Amino acid sequence: MTTRTERRVGRTGGLIGDSPLRPDGIPKLKGEFEYAQDLTAAEMLWGATLRSPYAHARIVSIDLAPALAVGGVHAVLTADDVPGRGTFGLEQPDQPVLAGDYVNYWGEPVVVVAAEDQDTARRAAAAVVVEYEVLEPLVDPEEADRRDETFRRMKIRRGDQDITGDVIVDGYYEVGMQDQAPLGTEAGLAIPDGHGGVDLYATSQFVHVDHEQVVASLGLTSDQVRSHPTGIGGAFGAREDVNLHIHLCLLALHTSKPVKMVYHRSESFTGHVHRHPARMWYRHHADMDGNLLRVEAKVLVDGGAYASTTGAVLANACYFAVGPYRCDSVTVDGVGTRTNNPPCGAMRGFGAVQVCFAHETQMDRLAAALDMDSLDLRRRNALATGDAIPTTGQIIETPLPMTEVIDSLVAMPMPDATISDSPLSLPGGTGLTTEPTDVSRGVGYALGIKNLGFSEGFDDYAQARVRLTAEGATVETAAIEVGQGLVTVLAQIARSALGVSRATVRNVDTSMIDSAGSTSASRQTQLSGGATLEASTRLRARILHAYNGDDLDDDGVWSEGRLVTPMAEITEGSWEETATFRHPATTEPDENGQGVIHADFAVAGHRAVVDVDPELGLVRVVRVDTAQDVGKALNPQSVRGQIEGGIMQGVGLAIMEELIVEDGIIRNPNFTDYLLPTILDAPEVEALLIEKEGSWGPYGAKGVGEPPIISSAAAVAAAIRDATGRPIDRIPVRPQDIALL
Amino acid sequence: MSFMIAGSLEEALTALAAGARPVAGGTDLVVGARQGKAPLPTSLVAIDRLAELTQIEPTDGGIRIGASVTHARLLTDPTIVSDYTALADAAALVGSPSTRNVGTLGGNVMNASPAMDTGAPLMVLGAVAEVQSERGSRTVDLSDLWTGPGQTSAKVDELCVAIDLPSRPARSGSAYVRLEYRRAMEIAVVGAAASVTLADDGTISDGSVALSAVAPTIIEVDGVAELMAGHLPDAVGAAIAAAVAEAAEPISDLRASDSYRRHTVGVMAARAVDAAARRAAGEEISVPVNRAIGVGASR
Amino acid sequence: MIVSFIVNGEGVTARVTTPVSLLDVLRDQLELPGSKSACEQGECGSCSVLLDGALVCACLVMAVDAEGSTVRTVEGIASEGTLHPVQVAMHEAGAVQCGFCTPGIVVAAADLFDRDPTPTTDQIKEAVAGNICRCTGYGAIVRALESVAGERR
Secondary structure, three states: OHHHHHHHHHHHOOOOOOOOOOOOHHHHHHOOOOEHHHOOOOOOEEEEEEEOOOOOEEEEEEEOHHHHOOOOEEEEEOHHHOOOOOEEOOOOOOEEOOOOOEEOOOOOEEEEEEEOOHHHHHHHHHHOEEEEEEOOOOOOHHHHHHOOOEEEEEEEEEOOOOOOOOEEEEEEEEEOEOOOOOOOOOEEEEEEOOOOOEEEEEOOOOHHHHHHHHHHHHOOOHHHEEEEOOEOOOOOOOOOOOOHHHHHHHHHHHHOOOEEEEOOHHHHHHHOOEEOOEEEEEEEEEOOOOOEEEEEEEEEEEOOOOOOOHHHHHHHHHHOOOOOEOOOOEEEEEEEEOOOOOOEEOOOOOOHHHHHHHHHHHHHHHHHHHOOOHHHHHHHHEOOOOOEOOOOOOEOOOOOOHHHHHHHHHHOOOOOOOOOOOHHHOOOOOOOOOOHHHOEEEEEEEEEEEEOOOOOOOOOEEEEEEEEEOOEEEEEEOOOOOOOOHHHHHHHHHHHHHOOOOEEEEEOOOOOOOOOOOOOOOOHHHHHHHHHHHHHHHHHHHHHHHOOOOEEEOOEEEEOOEEEEEHHHHOOOOEEEEEEEEOOOOOOOOOOOOOOOOOOEEEEEEEEEEEEEOOOOEEEEEEEEEEEEOOOOOOHHHHHHHHHHHHHHHHHHHHOOOEOEEOOEEOOOOOOOOOOOOHHHOOEEEEEEEOOOOOOOHHHOOOOOOHHHHOHHHHHHHHHHHHHOOOOOEEOOOHHHHHOO | OEEEEOOOHHHHHHHHHOOOEEEOOOHHHHHHHHOOOOOOOOEEEEOOOOHHHOOEEEEOOEEEEEOOOEHHHHOOOHHHHHHOHHHHHHHHHOOOHHHHHHOEHHHHHHHOOOOOOOHHHHHHOOOEEEEEEOOEEEEEEHHHHEEEOOEEOOOOOOEEEEEEEEOOOOOEEEEEEEEOOOOOOOOOOEEEEEEEEEOOOOOEEEEEEEEEOOOOOOEEOOOHHHHHOOOOHHHOHHHHHHHHHHHOOOOOOOOOOHHHHHHHHHHHHHHHHHHHHHHHOOOOOOOHHHHHHOOOOOO | OEEEEEEOOEEEEEEOOOOOEHHHHHHHHOOOOOOOOOOOOOOOOOOEEEEOOEEEEHHHOEHHHHOOOEEEOHHHOOEOOEOOHHHHHHHHHOOOOOOOOHHHHHHHHHHHHHHOOOOOHHHHHHHOOOOOOOOOOOHHHHHHHHHHHHHHO
16 A cells, blocks of 8 residues: 555655645544544543523523532533633624523523533533523514614615616525534543643634634633644534633633533534525516626525624625626625524535525526526626626626636536436435436526635735755644645645645644634635745745755755755754735725625536426435636645535535524434435536636635535526426425425 | 343343343434433343344244344345335335344334334234233234334333234235435335235235324324225326325424325325335336345345 | 453453443543544444444444454554555545544445445445545545445456
């Protein structure tokens, strides 16, 4: 095996555009990779959380005595034990570390316990007696809108607000609450340093913001807390907010012992935020030739009990409410409501997913009303470089190959029209449920657009440090590898820019380097990659300058084809460069939502082919083809991995993944009832990467993580509509929505 | 908690008489304990290694399937696949390969879930459960055994040791059809099993239909034999669907509304009758997963 | 009570007090954290192990009932430093992202290829149908396992 690995790496070189093997691949395949769940420390205690059984209640009293009486319990803490600010939140610190007078959602943490083992900790938490006065929960987001219970309202007004079209299409759409469902649940270990400070190792997408939240909420000083990147089993947005982080530090500081917590699956479903459910009202106006004249939309996303990132998700939903189309007259009103539903926040696609389903359905309906081919309609209105984003008026300055995406998608071969009779290929599972004669086939298209990086004037940056030693190049960063392959691509960038063949990525904690920003918004390849490129480039220049050379490789510094200084001599010195990369500055929106709001954009398109048994309402997604604007594919294998994985989550959103919330309570917080697609549900995927360099990312790369999910769900919904003739104005599409109409 | 691995059936029955609870793998207990749900029994006896419970053997009037026979074995056993195909259809749909390796027929029957997949096939195939205690052995009709969701009429000291199935008539076939949203690791949204026997002229001479997940227990639909008798199989679908929709008492839950269940269980039953009749007529309709993975034939 | 069994060729004993799962004993007592706990109810396959040669979810097996059994975990799939062909192929195909499902898929796929060196694509899919992967969309996993079957054919 070893020889094979080496041969492969040798063949590809591990440079930009190659697909070298993942450095963490073998440990993961052997079960040796250390995840947060696997951490241990001497004399470690286990933590557990008591959560609210009500969506809304007043806490009348808490009796800790029964928990303290359990043998092996070291601490039972409530809101009264939280020093400092006592609250946290990504946009506003509105969420209590532990609930004080009121609980505002089902599953809100009320008490935390540390005990000698996990079972004892959970039993002790369950033994706490909390008396609640149950209050009426506010669970209808439209009622919350009427009562002005909101986190943010958005108003976008651009162009003529009175114009009407020759053809007008109205629609109302809903998107259900999806969960990120990363396979690794929330887990972490906090170790007190003996001097009032603490080291935190916990599942995260953004250790510097965890650090900031722990410091502020517990009244510590910045240098008392170190947040360490640690191995995590997926993220998809679920780890952008803190959850157990502050509890772990609180318990560790209180007991002066290391404390570990691992959420079980059902706790994970309440312990992190979800994708916002959305309700969307649309009106599209066009002239008889199919030119989009005006789009009016109202977008409601329900933020649940606490703010999390609702403001930014709502803004994104509104900014991309029209989709990747030119339109000079736009009216969008948005509201992010505050209710007693589970808090919602970041999930892959971040607001763009919800509106994509709505604007793409509208485009199909508009095409039908115009008696026009839906792709011709899209092509006619497609955004391009130099156009204005229809909502914000921002001129697009980087390549935006929307037309190429459409043309590529159409040119991709369609699957065989024959409906397979293989039991593994028919709707209705693997039984005798459906036969080929019961099946109708449908094809649907959808296009999507999303921003890359953080927007609205946020100071978005990433720092990376590159060292050159006898072992080769080392990239130091606090950026989180969530599985996407950042550890591979940063090493590729360092190799390519520095000129050496050996490069590794080393995660360091918050005390050792400045922020890399969040592993979200499709941003790390561009931002941390940009910082790595800049640090590597500067380091190379310094070394060349120091040794009067014109080239650097594994052998050392060269000048005019002659080796002037061998590497061994160079690495006797200390060589490191630290770079901070910022993307082009953005602005906050004005009162009409106008401005240079975003740093960059990416587009993609999806074509879905589905087989449906209309009598039962069962769907099998046969195939999803895609063309995606990637700028430059730094690691084509990783890009494809992001595309296939994102499409699978889009298919899940389209046909099966939904958290069912009734009266504020999640009814299916487990993997038996929250259905994730299996390998038998996975469609065939063909992906075409459209490389048009010109973005500010390293080597012209764009972020690739989110576009695969934005329009894939909408394409599947369109295909189901095509197969059945049903309206399909809600995703996930439930079988009864097809069969009972 | 005391735990004993029974070395013989007698040992197991003695332990049950002393108040132990039988486990075969202990799946439900492990999950329940972790979730802090049901109170834990103080005494357990493991029955999964009793060789006498793992046999599939012919009897005078049919076949006897030991209670500890796994789903994985049912779906590949040649006699089950060829003669009691509905049971193989059902076993093949349970969970995933790993859950089929541990899940047992006796475990299914005694769990008495209204959504169990093997229940409706057993009913249309005329199965009876053989239960034993220190007090003796008796056989129970499944319709008498299942009294409600998760409830049976068996006494606490009684152990289900086997399921007995009668021989199949000539020109008969059976099938189980299930509705599921996901293509693996699913629980029936609704399910229907059918058994059909054909006369020489190709008309139906006898038949039965049973349903999963539309009532507090698995139910057999009354009057199906009369409804089908004398008709060609392709002429009975609508009548079956109507009779089934009438018999079903579905509830609305997370997975489906009552009206969707009532609608689809009729379609499922009609399709089960169709597949059973075609198998009875000699057409090869493999247990679907087996066909995909290339195992066995069926009728 | 004490339970004794064989894991990856070595005899082990563990003390268990409640109906703790085999998974918890492997991870917490036997220092074999490779099997992952993700759903705790047999719905994801991350804890797949071979128990007396049969693929099972270790989270569903009561540890005391493993008495006298032979268990093979992901840590025992590579032998003497040589990776199993399934591991090699998954590495090369990019079938590993976050890696949390990977141990379970390695065990389920190794079990398949040990029973049948040249499975069809449908057989491959059916064999790992109990293993949820949230990252890859399964494409690279299918390609990896097809390549193992292809090389042996």
